[in-house]
Structure formats: structure tokens, C-alpha cells
Amino acid sequence: MSASSRTIEHVGEWAVEIEADSVGEVFSSLAATVATAAGPPSQEWSDWEAISLRARDPESLLIAFANELISLGEVHETAFSELSDLDVRLDDECSLSCRMRGRRVHSWLSPLKAATYHGARLRGEDDSWEASILFDV
Amino acid sequence: MISARQGATVHARPLRDDLREIGPNAFELAQAWRTDMRAPLIVYADEELLGPMLEGEALVQLVNVATLPGVAAPVCGMPDMHEGYGFPVGGVAATRLSDGVVSPGGVGFDINCGVRLLALPLTHAELGERLEPFVHELSRSIPSGTGRGGSLQLTDHELDALLVEGSPHLIVALGLGLEADAHHTESGGCLPGADPAKVSKRARDRGRGQLGSIGAGNHFVEVQAVEQIADPLAARAFGLAHDQVTVLIHTGSRGFGHQICTDYVRRMDERLSAYGIQLPDRQLSCAPLESTEGKDYLAAMSCAANYAWSNRQRITHVVRSTARRVLGSSDADVRVVYDVAHNIAKMEVVDGESYCVHRKGATRAFGPRCGDIPEDHAQVGQPVFIPGSMGTGSWVLAGDDRSIERSWGSACHGAGRSLSRHAAKRRVTGGQLRRELEARGIVVRCPSPAGLAEEAPFAYKDVDRVAEVVERAGLARRVVRLRPLGVIKG
Numbered sequence: 001m002s003a004s005s006r007t008i009e010h011v012g013e014w015a016v017e018i019e020a021d022s023v024g025e026v027f028s029s030l031a032a033t034v035a036t037a038a039g040p041p042s043q044e045w046s047d048w049e050a051i052s053l054r055a056r057d058p059e060s061l062l063i064a065f066a067n068e069l070i071s072l073g074e075v076h077e078t079a080f081s082e083l084s085d086l087d088v089r090l091d092d093e094c095s096l097s098c099r100m101r102g103r104r105v106h107s108w109l110s111p112l113k114a115a116t117y118h119g120a121r122l123r124g125e126d127d128s129w130e131a132s133i134l135f136d137v
Numbered sequence: 138m139i140s141a142r143q144g145a146t147v148h149a150r151p152l153r154d155d156l157r158e159i160g161p162n163a164f165e166l167a168q169a170w171r172t173d174m175r176a177p178l179i180v181y182a183d184e185e186l187l188g189p190m191l192e193g194e195a196l197v198q199l200v201n202v203a204t205l206p207g208v209a210a211p212v213c214g215m216p217d218m219h220e221g222y223g224f225p226v227g228g229v230a231a232t233r234l235s236d237g238v239v240s241p242g243g244v245g246f247d248i249n250c251g252v253r254l255l256a257l258p259l260t261h262a263e264l265g266e267r268l269e270p271f272v273h274e275l276s277r278s279i280p281s282g283t284g285r286g287g288s289l290q291l292t293d294h295e296l297d298a299l300l301v302e303g304s305p306h307l308i309v310a311l312g313l314g315l316e317a318d319a320h321h322t323e324s325g326g327c328l329p330g331a332d333p334a335k336v337s338k339r340a341r342d343r344g345r346g347q348l349g350s351i352g353a354g355n356h357f358v359e360v361q362a363v364e365q366i367a368d369p370l371a372a373r374a375f376g377l378a379h380d381q382v383t384v385l386i387h388t389g390s391r392g393f394g395h396q397i398c399t400d401y402v403r404r405m406d407e408r409l410s411a412y413g414i415q416l417p418d419r420q421l422s423c424a425p426l427e428s429t430e431g432k433d434y435l436a437a438m439s440c441a442a443n444y445a446w447s448n449r450q451r452i453t454h455v456v457r458s459t460a461r462r463v464l465g466s467s468d469a470d471v472r473v474v475y476d477v478a479h480n481i482a483k484m485e486v487v488d489g490e491s492y493c494v495h496r497k498g499a500t501r502a503f504g505p506r507c508g509d510i511p512e513d514h515a516q517v518g519q520p521v522f523i524p525g526s527m528g529t530g531s532w533v534l535a536g537d538d539r540s541i542e543r544s545w546g547s548a549c550h551g552a553g554r555s556l557s558r559h560a561a562k563r564r565v566t567g568g569q570l571r572r573e574l575e576a577r578g579i580v581v582r583c584p585s586p587a588g589l590a591e592e593a594p595f596a597y598k599d600v601d602r603v604a605e606v607v608e609r610a611g612l613a614r615r616v617v618r619l620r621p622l623g624v625i626k627g
Binding site for chain 1: 221222223245246247339342343353354392395396398399402403406407418419420422558584585
């Protein structure tokens with residue numbers, strides 16, 4: 001399975017586009033991307049943190065997950081980059097559960113304040129998925 | 138005229154010919170331009186500042202703001218307006234208490250991000266070679282990065298008290314300031330109605346250890362000198378003299394405020410259909426002012442506003458301590474000129490009716506007859522600050538009475554970005570920029586070279602042009618120009 005992400009131009013903020021061959025890889029790629037902004041990593045890995053999220057639609061789930069990465073990361077000074085036991089459901093009610101961990105950072109330097117709904121997108125099927133998300137910096 | 142499908146995002150963008158010049162540096166877009174608009178727009182700009190607003194998404198976003206339920210005329214764009222998410226940065230919108238909504242996006246994630254100006258008891262000439270040690274000691278004493286590292290660790294009880302009482306709590310209970318500091322802070326450094334019970338545990342966890350820190354991005358502490366006096370009477374009222382050293386503090390509510398905005402945008406988004414609200418942009422997520430969600434948000438937002446004022450008060454205390462050590466000044470010698478918020482929603486009464494005035498990247502600019510300003514400023518108007526970018530000047534202005542009818546008593550908050558952060562980093566490295574600034578005698582302290590490059594002067598609009606437009610539009614008038622001597626960035 002593979003995924004790619006790139007940051008794109010937006011005056012004042014930070015926009016990310018992701019392409020992946022599964023919806024799970026979208027979320028894994030998002031975690032890896034947010035983790036790159038966290039700050040210089042140490043050698044120390046955090047414990048696994050279990051999270052469970054519900055949202056009314058796929059975009060809201062994407063944003064909720066991104067915000068969980070930022071806020072939990074800031075609290076624990078950890079760049080959460082690795083997901084395990086990931087279960088993503090995009091039904092009438094969307095949900096995500098997983099365990100995540102990452103390297104602790106020497107100092108949390110991430111400029112990302114939060115993910116926004118502005119232009120948020122998550123769509124795809126089978127082995128072709130794409131997402132975009134704009135972060136306030 | 139553009140028709141809007143309800144619930145759909147409309148991408149049509151106003152053209153220059155759609156705008157009608159209605160006064161000096163004031164352009165109106167009629168309410169009839171789009172069928173879902175509930176109020177006209179007035180954009181304060183000149184032709185050069187207007188160009189990027191028309192080419193980008195800022196004006197479209199302002200049109201979207203004008204669709205909010207209960208929004209009153211006019212919805213305003215400030216001269217530094219640029220694209221945000223939902224609300225543009227540099228947007229002002231007032232909603233009626235009777236039938237209007239409150240939108241967390243109209244405040245921003247960094248609730249009560251704002252600016253405080255301190256006046257020191259010496260001139261640049263008298264400061265002399267102590268400039269570099271002063272800036273260096275400030276950078277060592279004020280935590281700049283994000284995450285933990287605030288200079289004040291709080292228990293739950295202390296945090297609750299601060300959230301309810303604002304900066305006066307730090308002054309009275311913790312001895313971290315002077316009574317005059319609160320008198321020279323917008324709203325006395327405290328928004329009433331704050332309720333810590335409306336704040337999530339996650340917000341508390343993020344904010345608990347961050348008080349007394351600047352944060353990243355475009356936040357900074359800058360040492361300056363008064364370079365030019367445009368209004369001698371107002372300058373005297375503000376206590377500013379030629380070549381006087383000042384310190385400008387730009388920071389907000391840190392992760393605490395960010396989390397509150399995140400929590401309530403999500404909560405309101407989930408309840409939009411229950412209130413029959415359809416929006417062209419979900420980041421405009423909102424709730425009726427009289428609803429549970431609306432009231433809870435205002436109570437939580439007030440906590441964040443009070444946190445931010447406390448943050449700037451704590452940093453003021455550190456500046457005083459540093460000035461005492463390095464310059465030999467007393468605490469009373471370092472005076473708060475004023476402290477203004479530029480991301481906030483406040484209940485204000487205009488012509489006998491109550492409104493929720495959202496200022497997103499905009500500051501209050503009350504004139505002499507508007508009230509709620511310190512006695513020593515009452516003859517000239519409330520101080521307004523327009524910080525430029527690093528290496529350029531900043532302006533201190535005085536609010537104009539005409540701002541109430543023209544912009545809900547508002548002016549802009551800065552020079553406004555013109556280039557993305559990535560574009561700025563492509564043009565210059567942090568090291569190059571540091572060398573350029575230092576070659577001009579500006580002392581620079583910044584932990585992140587990339588962060589420095591993102592804030593390069595060319596990434597921002599011309600602050601002198603922005604200040605001139607604010608004055609010509611009758612929102613505030615120029616008082617003094619400050620030039621940077623040293624900058625500490627997050």
C-alpha cells in the first residue's frame with residue numbers, strides 16, 4: 001500500500017494534499033505529515049495511545065483526527081507518526097479507532113494550531129483515495 | 138447578480154466593476170450582488186491593496202460572512218484583509234443579539250491574539266550598547282516556542298481564577314503587575330461571563346503550562362524606538378516621545394484558545410441542521426447567540442480571552458524584570474501604553490441595540506466619544522496598533538469616532554500577509570534574513586531559521602500604506618511610527 005502527501009500554497013496557512021490507495025493510508029499519511037512539523041525528534045518512543053472518534057461525515061472525521069494529532073501531540077510533546085489497529089468506517093456515521101505512538105520531541109515546535117473545515121475533502125473508493133486539509137498556522 | 142444554491146459553496150468572485158467607491162478608500166459591494174447576502178460589504182483599501190483581495194479568495198470569503206443569520210450592515214474588510222478560512226483575516230461582522238449567530242471562525246483559533254505596547258523610561262540613544270544584552274536577556278527569559286515551556290505553572294484552582302478574572306488576577310493575587318496595567322488594557326483585561334466549566338479538559342491540558350510564552354508563527358516581542366511623531370497631542374496623551382524605547386508584545390491564548398475554537402467549531406457544525414442554518418463554508422460554523430451552544434461558546438471564549446490577557450501580563454512582568462536587571466529601571470518606569478485584542482467577539486451596544494461584533498484580525502478603534510477607554514486617552518481616542526513585519530516599522534494610531542458607523546468601531550491589526558509561508562521560504566533563508574536584519578542594526582533572536590524566513594518583510598503588505606488608508610478612511614489616525622531595534626520570535 002502506498003500514499004503520498006504534499007503541501008500546497010495558501011497565503012498565511014498550511015495546506016496538505018494526500019493521495020493513497022486506501023482510506024487507511026490516507027489517515028496514516030496524515031499522521032506522518034503532521035508529525036514532520038512537530039519538532040526535532042528524540043530517540044524515545046511514546047507509549048501507545050488509544051483513540052476513538054466519531055463524526056457526521058468523512059471530512060469531519062479527517063479534521064477530527066488531524067486535530068487529535070495536534071492537540072494530543074502538544075500535550076504529550078510527541079510526534080504521533082505510527083498507527084496500529086486502525087479501523088476507519090465511512091458509513092452513515094463515520095468513525096475511527098486506532099492506537100498511535102510516536103517519538104517524543106525535544107521541544108514541541110509545531111506551528112499548526114488546528115485543522116480547518118475550509119476546503120476539506122476526503123473522497124475515493126477501492127484503491128484510489130484523495131484528501132486535502134488546511135491547517136491554521 | 139449571482140444566485141446561490143443553498144448549502145453549496147459559490148465560487149463566483151466579485152470583479153472591480155462590482156465595487157462602488159463610496160468614500161475615501163471605501164468600496165461597497167451591494168447586498169444584491171448575491172441572493173444569499175444579508176448585508177452589503179464595505180472594504181477599506183486603496184486600488185493597490187484591493188488588487189490582491191480581488192484576485193484571491195478574501196473578498197469571496199467576506200461575501201460568505203455576509204450570509205450569516207442576523208448579520209447587520211455593513212460587513213467590513215480592513216485594508217490588510219487576506220484569505221483565511223471561513224472568515225478572511227481582517228474581517229469585521231456584527232450580528233444582532235435578537236436574531237443573530239456567533240461564529241468561532243469569526244474570532245479565530247488564537248482567541249484574543251493581540252498586541253500590548255510598553256513604554257520604557259529611556260531613549261534609543263540612552264539605551265546604546267545595552268540593546269543587544271537587553272534583547273538577549275528577553276529571549277532567555279520569555280519562552281518562545283510552542284508546547285510546554287510557559288514561565289508560570291498553574292494549579293487547576295489558579296487556572297480557574299485566572300480564566301474568570303483575567304489579567305487583574307495576576308496583578309492582584311499573584312503580584313505580577315501594576316493596577317495601571319489593567320486600566321490600560323481593553324476591557325480591563327477581563328471579559329465578563331467567563332465559565333471554566335465550558336472549557337474542555339484537553340484545552341486545559343494544552344494551556345496549563347503555556348502561560349507566559351509567545352508561541353510560534355508571527356508572534357513576537359519587539360524592542361522599538363519612536364521614529365516619527367505624526368500627532369503630537371495624541372503622542373503626549375499616550376506618553377510617547379521622540380526616540381523613546383518601546384516594547385511590543387504580540388501573542389494570544391496559545392493552545393488553550395486553539396482547542397476551544399476547535400471544540401466549538403465541531404460542536405456547532407454538528408448542530409447546524411437543528412437550527413436550520415445552511416452555510417457556504419463550514420468553517421463559518423455558528424449557533425444562535427441565544428442558544429446553549431452560542432452561550433457556551435461565549436463563556437469559553439471569554440476564558441480564552443482572559444487567558445491571553447494574562448499571558449501578555451505575565452510577559453510584561455518578565456520585561457520589567459529584565460529591564461530592572463539590564464537597564465536599572467523600576468517596574469513603574471515600564472508603562473503599559475495599551476493592550477488590544479485582534480481576534481475576539483464582543484457584545485457591544487450601538488444605537489441602543491446589542492450586537493456581537495466579531496473582529497477577526499481586526500482591532501477595536503474607539504474614538505474619544507465612544508467610551509470604555511482610559512481616562513488619559515479620553516481626549517484623543519483609544520490606541521490602535523498596526524505592527525509591520527520584521528525589519529519594517531509599526532504604527533500607533535488613535536481611534537476615530539467615525540469608526541463606529543463605518544466599521545463597528547474597528548481598524549486593521551497589521552500589515553497582512555501577501556505571500557504564503559512556503560513562497561517566503563523559497564525566496565530567502567532564515568540565515569540570509571538574519572544577516573540582512575543584523576546589517577541594519579536589528580538584533581534578532583529566533584529558535585527556528587525556517588520560522589524566521591516565513592516572516593520575511595516582503596511576505597507582508599506595506600504597513601505605511603495600510604496605516605495611511607486606515608486614516609483616510611476615517612477609522613483611526615496615525616500618531617507615532619515605531620522602528621524595530623530588536624526582535625524575539627517564537
